[in-house]
Amino acid sequence: MTTSGTITGSGSIFVNGQRFAIDDAAITVNGEPANEAALALGMVVTVAGSIGDDDGDGTARTVKAFTALRGIAADLKRDDDGNSLQLRLLGTDVIVEREGTVFAGTDFDSLAPGSRLAIDGFTGVDGRLRATRIMAAAGVAAALLAGTISALNGTTFLLDEQPVDAAGAVLEGLPADLKDGLRVQVRGNLEGEVLRAVRVSGGTGPTEALDDGDALRLEGRVARLDVDTFLLGGIRILAAGAERMPADLDLAEGLVVEATGHWNGEALVADTLTNRRGTLRLAATLSAIDNEAGTLALQLPTDSIALATDRRTLVEDARDGLPFPSIEDLRTGDYVKVEALRDGDRLLVTRIDRGADTPARVLQAPVEDFTAPATITLLGLSVAVDEARFQNAVDTDIDRGAFFDSLSRGALVRTVDEDGDGRAEVVEFEFPRALDGELAFRDEISVPLVGDKALPANILTDLTSRFAAQDIAGAWLDEDEYEVALADGTRLFYTADGALLDSSGPSAEAGHVTSDGGSIPPGQGGDIPGSPGDNPGSGGDIPGSPGDDPGSSGDAPGSSGDNPGSS
The missing domain is CATH 2.40.50.140 (Nucleic acid-binding proteins)
Structure with a gap:
């Protein structure tokens, strides 16, 4: 078995939910011999070893860590x-x-x-x-960069966008000379814009020593998704027929997943796909802990919420700084921030962070019910929101009426109760298929709703006919494709001619009809939500002020004569 992923626990080490004894393992960090003390929570490592027939504890032969x-x-x-x-x-x-x-x-x-x-x-x-x-890394002068070689010209090449000059560098662990497509780690010194390599190391990928049929488990971010085929860390994953955990796992670009299966010489043929990051968020004090069962309870103002953990749950300790904390180190009364996902009838914790005590209570989950304008029900708990400040999915303030006009059951909403009195001070829509930061930074052109270079009229007409109750939170142009974000976190992708390519989010759940009359299920067809550059949430001004109908001017940036993204 070869497994590559983050270290989530000690007592030997846990990687991708698998415990490996490392007493006799050859451990290297950035190509240098190391010991167990050099391995730390959150490091990405590749472990080669064996496991029992019952998928129990394993024994590592090698543990390799390469700093990115x-x-x-x-x-x-x-x-x-x-x-x-x-x-x-x-x-x-x-x-x-x-x-x-x-x-x-x-x-x-x-x-x-x-x-x-x-x-x-x-x-x-x-x-x-x-x-x-x-x-x-204060006091460490040498730079490190891992990536895939491209634009090779003699001894110069690019790693991602970083120019590298490897003239005179020591080459180690490489199958032959440098070549495009080879994954390496470069150690060197930055001189101006160029990284002058001292050493170029191969052997950084988890598949380089595998034979056909070898067991392989990989964790990474989904990239180049095409139905059931995608990349994890540049390695092709064939996932047709793979069991999904949880069963309703919906793949999307940028999602962090774990794929388990076997290597066929060119790709990992997956038997299972496991979601490794959740979009549910909770912050409160622990009211109960059962170490044997691996369960916890968080106390919110109106009731408690039961949570389950497993061997993949990562526990971090920002309060006391324990290097490898576990749930055994937690105590009732501790203030924790929790990330979780729904797995059948349980809430499975993917991460726990113990921090300094604060009265703030946070709930982020799909809306189960609501009574405008007073309450929202999340995870079975009713939250009073009648005195809250409201925001759309791109963090622009909107009024209470606009929020509830856009609200539907299933929309992902975050509530923040800053003083723990059971009444939320902040309520905001979130993008349902995106981790923090995935959609917050963008370089694309912000498109106004009116004026010069505005969103095409046929797209505005389509939006108005499909989503009469929804305000437009933002619109962007990436080459010849438009992206529109609605207030509730729904994302829509159009051609320049106004044909709907793809959709995801609460208002897209029922599916839509394309401009040629065909049916398009949400999350399928055309470009995938979250593809390069599809990052609503920042960059320029947000077209469409709160409460404006599509195409109205209101206080929206991009009034007549404005360039896209101008104020």
């Missing part, structure tokens, strides 16, 4: 919610989550341009890295 990035951060920007940021390091954009990234020697709020950092994570089709771990 190490260097000085630049161009850092934060989202409006304060839950994610994006920084640039060695030509790579990195998504960092307040609650989804493990920190060592630094924290989310301390990150700034000029910070010297070592970063582990998963890349997507857009080239961005979603950080699983960030460690302060």
Whole structure:
């Protein structure tokens, strides 16, 4: 068995839910011999070893860790919610989550341009890295960058967008000379815009030593999704017929999943696909813990919520700084932030972060019921919202009436009760298929609803006919394709001629009819939501002010004569 993913626990190590004894394993970090103490929570590692017939505990032969990035951060920007940021390091954009990234020697709020950092994570089709771990690397001068060689010309090439000059570098672990498509890690020094390589190392991929039929388990971000075929970390996954866990797992670009199956020489043929990150969010104090059963309960103002954990649940300790915490280290009364997903009739925790006590209580979940304008029901709990501030899915303030006009059962909504009195101060729509930061930073052109270079009239007409009750939260142009985000987090993709290519989100659940009369199920056909650059939520001004009908001017940016994205 070869498995590649994040370390989620110790006591030996847990990777992709599998416990491996590493007493006799050969451990290397960035190609250098290391010991168990060098392995840390959130690191991405590849483990080769054996497991029992019952898929029980395993024994590792080798454990290899390769840092994705190490260097000085630049161009850092934060989202409006304060839950994610994006920084640039060695030509790579990195998504960092307040609650989804493990920190060592630094924290989310301390990150700034000029910070010297070592970063582990998963890349997507857009080239961005979603950080699983960030460690302060002050005093470490050498830069590290892992990626795939392209544009090779003699000894110069690109790793993602970073120019590299490998003249005079030591080449190790490579099957032959440098070539395009080869995955390597480069160690060197940044001179101006060029990374001068001292060493170029191969052997960084999990499939390089596999034979046909070998068992393989991979964790990563879904990229280049085409029905049941996609990439994880550049490795092709064939998932037709694979069991999905949970059963309603809906694949999307950028989703973090685990694929288990066998290697056929060219791809991983998956038997199972497991969702590794949830979009449910809770923050409250622990009211009950059952270590033997692996269950927890969180106390919210009106009732408690029962949660389940498994061997994949990652526990982080921002309060006491324990290096490898587990649920056995948690105590009733601890304040925790929880990420979870629905798995049948249980709420399965994917991450727990113990932090400093605060009265704030957070619930983020699909809406089960609501009574306008007073209450919303999430996870069986009624939340009073009559005095709240409301926001649409791109974090623009809207009034209460516009919020409830856009609200439907199943919409993903986040409520924040800042003082724990049972009444939410903030209520906002969220994009239902996106982790924090996935849709918060974009470079595409923001398109106004009226005026110069506005959203085409045929698209506005289609939106008005399909979604009369919904306001447009934002619109963007990526080459020859338009993306429109509605207030409730529904995303729609159109051709320049006004043909609907794809849709996802609460208002798209029933499916829609394309401009030629054909039926298109939500989440299928055309481009996939979350494809490169489809990142509503920031960049320029948001077209369509709160409450404006599509095509009205209101206070929307992009009034007559404005360029797209101007104010």
